Amino acid sequence: MAIxxxxxxxxxxxxxxxNGEWVKSESDRIxxxxxxxxxxxxxxxxxSTKKEVNTAVEAAKEAxxxxxxxxxxxxVRCLFRLKELLEKNxxxxxxxxxxxxxxxxxxxxGETRRGIEMVEVATxxxxxxxxxxxxxxxxxxxxxxxxxxxxxCCNIAPFNFPFMVPLWFAPFAVATGNTVxxxxxxxxxxxQAKLAELVDEAxxxxxxxxxxxxxxxAVSVLLEHPDIKAVTFVGTTKIGRDIVYKKCxxxxxxxxxxxxxxxxxxxxxxxxxxxxxxxxxxxxxxNAGQRCLSGANLVIVGDNKFYNEFLDAVVDxxxxxxxxxxxxxxxxxxxxxxxxxxxxxxxxxEKGIKEGAKIRLDGRGPNVIGDYPHTCFLNPTIFENVTPxxxxxxxxxxxxxxxxxxxxxxxxxIEMANGxxxxxxxxxxxxxxxxxxEFQYRIQSGNVxxxxxxxxxxxxFPFGGMKDSFFGVLHGQGRDAIRFFTESKVVxxxxx
Amino acid sequence: xxxxxxxETINFAVKLENDSAKFYENVAQRYAEGREVFxxxxxxxxxxxxLVGRAYYEVISDALEACFSFEGLNTDDYLIETxxxxxxxxxxxxxxxxxxxxxxxxxxxxxxxxxxxxxxDVPRAFERxxxxxxxxxxxxxxxxxxx
Numbered sequence: 001m002a003i004x005x006x007x008x009x010x011x012x013x014x015x016x017x018x019n020g021e022w023v024k025s026e027s028d029r030i031x032x033x034x035x036x037x038x039x040x041x042x043x044x045x046x047x048s049t050k051k052e053v054n055t056a057v058e059a060a061k062e063a064x065x066x067x068x069x070x071x072x073x074x075x076v077r078c079l080f081r082l083k084e085l086l087e088k089n090x091x092x093x094x095x096x097x098x099x100x101x102x103x104x105x106x107x108x109x110g111e112t113r114r115g116i117e118m119v120e121v122a123t124x125x126x127x128x129x130x131x132x133x134x135x136x137x138x139x140x141x142x143x144x145x146x147x148x149x150x151x152x153c154c155n156i157a158p159f160n161f162p163f164m165v166p167l168w169f170a171p172f173a174v175a176t177g178n179t180v181x182x183x184x185x186x187x188x189x190x191x192q193a194k195l196a197e198l199v200d201e202a203x204x205x206x207x208x209x210x211x212x213x214x215x216x217x218a219v220s221v222l223l224e225h226p227d228i229k230a231v232t233f234v235g236t237t238k239i240g241r242d243i244v245y246k247k248c249x250x251x252x253x254x255x256x257x258x259x260x261x262x263x264x265x266x267x268x269x270x271x272x273x274x275x276x277x278x279x280x281x282x283x284x285x286x287n288a289g290q291r292c293l294s295g296a297n298l299v300i301v302g303d304n305k306f307y308n309e310f311l312d313a314v315v316d317x318x319x320x321x322x323x324x325x326x327x328x329x330x331x332x333x334x335x336x337x338x339x340x341x342x343x344x345x346x347x348x349x350e351k352g353i354k355e356g357a358k359i360r361l362d363g364r365g366p367n368v369i370g371d372y373p374h375t376c377f378l379n380p381t382i383f384e385n386v387t388p389x390x391x392x393x394x395x396x397x398x399x400x401x402x403x404x405x406x407x408x409x410x411x412x413x414i415e416m417a418n419g420x421x422x423x424x425x426x427x428x429x430x431x432x433x434x435x436x437x438e439f440q441y442r443i444q445s446g447n448v449x450x451x452x453x454x455x456x457x458x459x460x461f462p463f464g465g466m467k468d469s470f471f472g473v474l475h476g477q478g479r480d481a482i483r484f485f486t487e488s489k490v491v492x493x494x495x496x
Numbered sequence: 497x498x499x500x501x502x503x504e505t506i507n508f509a510v511k512l513e514n515d516s517a518k519f520y521e522n523v524a525q526r527y528a529e530g531r532e533v534f535x536x537x538x539x540x541x542x543x544x545x546x547l548v549g550r551a552y553y554e555v556i557s558d559a560l561e562a563c564f565s566f567e568g569l570n571t572d573d574y575l576i577e578t579x580x581x582x583x584x585x586x587x588x589x590x591x592x593x594x595x596x597x598x599x600x601x602x603x604x605x606x607x608x609x610x611x612x613x614x615x616x617d618v619p620r621a622f623e624r625x626x627x628x629x630x631x632x633x634x635x636x637x638x639x640x641x642x643x
Binding site (some may be wrong): 456 | 507
């Protein structure tokens, strides 16, 4: 059993990164950042005051005119340097994510790599940000479109991917000439502090990239601030729709609100079982089920024989998943990020039992490798006989729980999935191109998987989302992100 | 020890490369015959280590099945004996080397098979190294024949 070295040797006192300087908060509200596997406090994070959040926005606003005038090539050189530093610090960044979030080291390295890919794609801005033109739209008159940055943009980050999610947005924002204020989740803010250290080393001008710690109060200040031009948010539908999107509408800000999910994985009887099962393990239990791309409802299509054989294989594989500390390389699933998160999942499990679902694998009494407090640990749970009207089939559990449902055919499976108010990342597992095409055509989901368990778009594609899983027009990542972070200006000109 | 995750598997591959490199460095010092071949093997091991590590670190993503790819692999099946006793003859050393290469090749082929549908670059890197190991076995056998 190889436990990797913990890169955090003493309790960190996190500061805000404002205008290129590390500023100690004057707030008397300080939260502990706790390693969910060991229960040890690893950092103290301030709940910044309104004044401090305003200072960060002010710094970003002041930096904007010069940064905007910096040539795209010069801007992306900062990103190239950042990319090099991220590679150099790859392992430390990954281990920090494991310590503050709980995910396995493989998952953390995956998250780091995804984050770096965003930076890599954003370095293409000199080409990606180009406008277009047409001469002689009328005799002697030309027309063209130019893309210009908006100003100060902010990201309100979730706890489930503390390093990667702000990088879905910030590299595109700064590469297009905007300045940013990032508010990390107070549950696991260390990754963003480490990232800001590298941003500083990469030589971004002061004020271009700011990090301000805090919670709801800080979010309110950012949402209401007149100098924030765009807000990107990843979190629950309740907050994304009812607070972030609504407030952005009221204050005239652009918004991307990527919200809750309840993803259906449809298993057709002709799927490749051997290859499907590992994909399902990652989908349902990777990151301990705490991601908006996780599988939630597993819909098995087929006769009793296929159903029983497939389910037995899923249960058998799931029961062997090793749960433990993410820095132990043997661990396949880490703890929940917080006690609250675990309690919420336990509540859903109770509800599932009450509503008549059959518990096929009970993960409530955790079996953990190593000597760690069981405070945040859960093992995977599998429910059978789940029907679409049950709470566990409808609401996002955000934990390692698989709900098994049955459908007589593909049509019924698609209708079940489309019955959900959420549409983030549904997938089908099949060897039939016809069924896959039918699924792709009809399914109401912003990201669609065909024999893919985690439908995570690459940095050069937009991260989709439909129905109550997404609020906004343009999405994060790829060309959408470039359009989101820029204003298109149309020029029509003639010369006398 | 069972190997379940990509991290464990890659680390084990690195260990095999390091241990076998050390073995070839030793034999290159100890036996004049075939010295250049053994030295080249040791150098190649370092390149293999880089190749496998790079395939993992540059391809791994939060969306891939890194934690669930390698079920069924056990390090006990691939442990290699690299200790040479004082009076090991040249031909016995060659037999040891063939056994080492055979086990390492089997490890890479088994690991490639298990991860084939999951992280394409990783099994491809494993297969490349396995092929090199196969070529080494031929070379070692020819040295043994010359004996």
